[in-house]
Amino acid sequence: MAKEESKPFEVYAIKYAHHERQARENYINPDIHDSSMPMDYFMWVARNEDRVVVIDTGFNEEVARKRGREFLRCPAASLSLLDISAAQIRDVVITHMHYDHVGNFLLFPNADFHVQDREVNFATGRNMRHACMRNAYEPRDVADLVMKVFQDRVVFHDGDSVLCPGLSLHLIGGHTAGLQVVRVWTRKGWLVLASDAAHYYGNMEHGKPFPIVFNMSEMLEGHARLHELADSAGLVVPGHDPAVLERFPAAGAGLEGVVAQLA
Numbered sequence: 001m002a003k004e005e006s007k008p009f010e011v012y013a014i015k016y017a018h019h020e021r022q023a024r025e026n027y028i029n030p031d032i033h034d035s036s037m038p039m040d041y042f043m044w045v046a047r048n049e050d051r052v053v054v055i056d057t058g059f060n061e062e063v064a065r066k067r068g069r070e071f072l073r074c075p076a077a078s079l080s081l082l083d084i085s086a087a088q089i090r091d092v093v094i095t096h097m098h099y100d101h102v103g104n105f106l107l108f109p110n111a112d113f114h115v116q117d118r119e120v121n122f123a124t125g126r127n128m129r130h131a132c133m134r135n136a137y138e139p140r141d142v143a144d145l146v147m148k149v150f151q152d153r154v155v156f157h158d159g160d161s162v163l164c165p166g167l168s169l170h171l172i173g174g175h176t177a178g179l180q181v182v183r184v185w186t187r188k189g190w191l192v193l194a195s196d197a198a199h200y201y202g203n204m205e206h207g208k209p210f211p212i213v214f215n216m217s218e219m220l221e222g223h224a225r226l227h228e229l230a231d232s233a234g235l236v237v238p239g240h241d242p243a244v245l246e247r248f249p250a251a252g253a254g255l256e257g258v259v260a261q262l263a
Contacts, residue, residue, distance in 0.1 A: 119178025174219030
């Protein structure tokens with residue numbers, strides 16, 4: 001796709017929850033000098049004058065209590081910070097079906113949900129017989145997505161595909177069988193929302209994957225693929241790093257620490 005065919009998108013990260021953690025919890029083969037390394041939870045928005053696309057939908061307060069996370073705000077309601085309503089969204093990309101990326105999608109009544117074939121097969125198949133494999137999935141979320149399939153509200157993707165001019169989906173795998181990342185054309189160039197292909201900048205920079213991993217080789221190769229897809233290293237945005245809110249400016253007055261404008 002020629003760049004001139006696409007109107008650049010603005011891209012935003014909205015923080016909706018937080019969790020205190022230690023560095024040893026975020027790396028395989030961590031450094032022996034452990035330290036605090038908290039996790040932020042985001043949803044993302046890409047918009048231009050033609051289209052608004054939401055990337056992931058976050059969890060709700062009930063799930064936050066169940067899993068011991070600090071719930072700050074409803075992700076769907078937080079769209080109002082950008083003068084967007086969940087009801088106006090027509091396309092939601094589900095990067096993968098872990099609880100912190102696929103909850104709340106019932107709050108998007110007019111959207112189609114874009115997901116990889118492999119992820120749905122994984123989340124509904126024999127791997128879910130194993131507690132360690134299903135731990136990051138909420139059965140209710142998986143069942144609700146299946147219901148959306150029967151309502152013709154799920155768009156399946158088999159590998160890389162273009163959702164619309166200037167925004168494409170790329171199968172990475174690794175963290176889960178069907179994890180996909182989102183590549184967006186912006187005024188800064190091609191930006192990649194890595195989701196959990198890399199939770200933190202350090203996962204990529206130090207070659208130390210996050211411990212929840214389905215396929216180690218795919219995860220490590222995925223780090224390289226992220227940088228191939230982006231126009232610069234600074235345009236690869238990890239899925240959970242609090243540093244995102246430090247490296248990118250707030251989207252407006254009063255939104256410091258809540259909404260970052262990535263491009």
